[in-house]
Amino acid sequence: MRKIMLMIGSLFILSSCVNMKEWRSSLPEDDFLIIGHRGASAYVPENTLSSFELAEDLNADYIELDVHLTKDDEIVVMHDDDVSRTTEAAGKIKDFTLDKLKELSANRKKGEKIVASGADHEDIAIPTLSEVFEQMGTEVRYVVELKDTEQYPDIERKVVDLMKSYDLIGTDQNGFPKAVIHSFDKEALKKVHKLEEKIPLLQLLSFDEGEEAELSRKELKEVLQYASGVGVSYKAVTPVFVNTMHDKGLAVYAYTVNDAEDALKLKSMGVNGIHTNEPDILGNEKES
Ligand code: G3P
Ligand code: CA
Numbered sequence: 001m002r003k004i005m006l007m008i009g010s011l012f013i014l015s016s017c018v019n020m021k022e023w024r025s026s027l028p029e030d031d032f033l034i035i036g037h038r039g040a041s042a043y044v045p046e047n048t049l050s051s052f053e054l055a056e057d058l059n060a061d062y063i064e065l066d067v068h069l070t071k072d073d074e075i076v077v078m079h080d081d082d083v084s085r086t087t088e089a090a091g092k093i094k095d096f097t098l099d100k101l102k103e104l105s106a107n108r109k110k111g112e113k114i115v116a117s118g119a120d121h122e123d124i125a126i127p128t129l130s131e132v133f134e135q136m137g138t139e140v141r142y143v144v145e146l147k148d149t150e151q152y153p154d155i156e157r158k159v160v161d162l163m164k165s166y167d168l169i170g171t172d173q174n175g176f177p178k179a180v181i182h183s184f185d186k187e188a189l190k191k192v193h194k195l196e197e198k199i200p201l202l203q204l205l206s207f208d209e210g211e212e213a214e215l216s217r218k219e220l221k222e223v224l225q226y227a228s229g230v231g232v233s234y235k236a237v238t239p240v241f242v243n244t245m246h247d248k249g250l251a252v253y254a255y256t257v258n259d260a261e262d263a264l265k266l267k268s269m270g271v272n273g274i275h276t277n278e279p280d281i282l283g284n285e286k287e288s
Contacts, residue, residue: 033273034282035143036060037256038079042277045107046086047077049135050123056140060279062180063136064143067129067159069152074098075129075159078106081148087126094151101126129159133166142168142179143202143275149188156191160199169198182231186222193226200228202253207236214241224248231255234266234274242270257281 039051040058047065055063066079071094084090087104107124127135129144136142144163149155159181163169168179182202183189189201203223207213213236215223223230229251232241237254245252254266255275263274263281274281 031272032267033061033253034059034279035062035064035253035273035275036279037064037275037277038066039063040277040279042258045124046277047079047127048106048124049127049132052132052136052140053123055279056136058279060140061176061273062141062143064145064182064275065129065132066145066147067155068093068147069155069158070094070096070098070101072097073158075155075162076101077127077129077132079147081151083126092151098128129162130166133162133168138167138172138178141172141176144179144181145204146181146183146185146188146192149183149185156188157195160192160195163199164196169196180228186226190226201226202229202231202251203227204231204255206233209235211236212238212241215244220244220248223250229253229272231275234262237266237269237271239269246270 036052036055036058038046039048040054040060041047041051044051044054052063052065065077067075068078068081070076076093076098078086078093080086081094082090082092083096083101083104086106086108088108089104093101102125104126105121105124106126144159146155146159163179170178172178177200180200180202181189181192182204184204184206186203189203192199193201205213213232227250230245231253232255234254234257237252242252251272253273253275254271257263257266257274257276258278258281260281263276266274
């Protein structure tokens with residue numbers, strides 16, 4: 001009996017390694033991915049279709065977006081769980097129906113109106129996740145962030161189902177995962193892993209100003225059970241941390257980097273990519 005249990009255990013470990021290898025092999029070691037944080041949010045209103053389109057035009061490798069659920073259970077794309085920072089209204093997303101949210105314009109930043117010139121309402125309306133997938137298709141790749149999941153029962157399943165229905169599980173013709181999920185919420189990531197282990201997951205980690213990134217042995221062991229990498233506040237990233245994660249087969253992405261010098265420094269440390277509001281941050285230097 002013990003032998004059988006050991007065999008089952010080995011098979012489980014092997015299958016986890018195969019999945020991780022699949023993800024790692026899709027990220028060439030010398031690659032440095034540019035992830036458009038909330039799209040190209042330095043230039044146009046964040047998390048809108050116009051922001052994602054601009055990020056694509058600026059050759060972002062991935063577009064990053066944040067999701068929430070409306071009162072009538074629609075998955076919408078917005079950073080905060082409250083509409084007051086980015087729209088003309090106030091209140092929690094979970095208390096708005098989709099129709100009511102669609103009346104708003106997600107075109108404000110820190111109280112200022114920053115309507116992209118020539119933008120139609122549709123370009124700056126709050127998009128649903130399915131509208132983003134529909135409009136952007138598989139020409140772009142996605143990093144979807146699950147936020148405030150305690151407010152949204154079963155959002156993990158809804159997001160996974162939608163990704164499946166848009167054929168976003170697996171890799172594209174260049175061998176890159178078509179979509180990745182990341183979150184600070186490890187329980188949400190574990191749920192996704194149970195639902196569909198082929199989706200690469202990144203555990204987001206935040207460190208205080210002045211702190212260096214690190215994971216205890218226990219934390220690392222836990223992350224390795226479901227994640228293919230980590231997303232780390234960029235100031236905390238050190239070469240030792242990057243090497244430790246790489247030795248364990250975990251990719252490292254740094255957020256949110258809006259200065260080219262910082263980006264190049266992280267690249268030289270071996271970081272696998274950055275989240276940036278300016279997908280053109282490195283211009284031609286990306287490949288050098
Ligand atoms: O890029 C990582 C990042 O998305 C996590 O922070 O607050 O911008 O969603 P936030
Ligand atoms: Ca995010």
